[in-house]
Amino acid sequence: MKAIVINSFGTPDVFEQAEVQKPEINNTSILIEVAGGSVNPVDWKQRQGNHRLLFGKKFPIVLGYDVAGKVVGTGKSVTRFQVGDWVCGVLSKSSYGKGLAQFAAGPENFFTKLENVKDPGSFAALSLAGLTSLQAIRDKGKLEQGQKILIIGAAGGVGHFAVQIARIMGADVYAVSSEKHRSFLEQFGPHTFIDYHKQDILQLNHHFDIIYDGVGKYSFLKCKHLLKPGGIYINTLPRPKILVHKLLALFTRGKKVRTILMKQIPEDLDQLVAWVKEEKLKLCIDKEFKIQDVASAHVYSEAGHTEGKILIRYEW
């Protein structure tokens, strides 16, 4: 099958098209013909070689976690899908994603069915960032109706889902971004928009139940004075220093530090898709790229100013 591979770590020009082996499925997995993918920062961090100690460097490597496509094969024990179904989901987290290819395989639990949706390929942009923010806000933050949440990086992939999910859950959202994303974010009804170029958020005169730091430029130690007693700081970048911050948090009147590591939970994927179908959650595509131009998609993502998500369309 055709795939976009890398044969060394480095800049976006390491991508090349190649023929690779089609993935095999086991009893509990499904094979899909991929129609759409998405770029997440993890993809270019892996392209740069940041995860080589974790996942090795056996080239060629096929990157890419977010996929949407049509089921073309099912294992004997698969119960939720049939050949011909459209699905979206996040591929393996225990290796490089392998999504930038004609076909991708994974356990059925990594996917959800897409029924009666327009443009199912575009749902590739939903899963990884949507799951991250749903699980961060609901499970790590335990957000309750009427609470105040500060969302840093509110216009990005993770952030724009976070703003919408927090609004669905009835929170007062303070969305931090730059001015150019104001109208984009205001469509989701945040309580307050904060331009981080004009306002130093560390000087804000508010206290929050939750601070969701999607960009990792503000640590718990920097932000803790903005949390109410018992408030929770959540970071999307797991780093060793978070352990130190967790210890220090013991001396901060019940304030807590949490890190999110997205998990493929099928019920959560079902929930995200249901919200999109009910028009409660908007899947916002900033830019689309063809699979052959994935290098440009990485350049765009790496620049760090995405508004919503980046979509990859597959036509070989």
Ligand SMILES: NC(=O)c1ccc[n+]([C@@H]2O[C@H](COP(=O)([O-])OP(=O)(O)OC[C@H]3O[C@@H](n4cnc5c(N)ncnc54)[C@H](OP(=O)(O)O)[C@@H]3O)[C@@H](O)[C@H]2O)c1
């Ligand atoms: N742990 C996990 O499971 C997990 C899952 C998904 C993502 N992540 C991580 O979460 C981070 C965000 O991911 P993403 O997909 O949202 O990335 P993204 O879409 O590339 O985020 C881009 C956004 O970040 C904003 N931004 C940059 N600096 C900012 C600042 N100082 N203050 C406020 N906003 C700022 C940009 O807004 P401006 O244009 O206004 O600067 C832009 O809208 C990445 O580091 C990613 O690796 C972790």
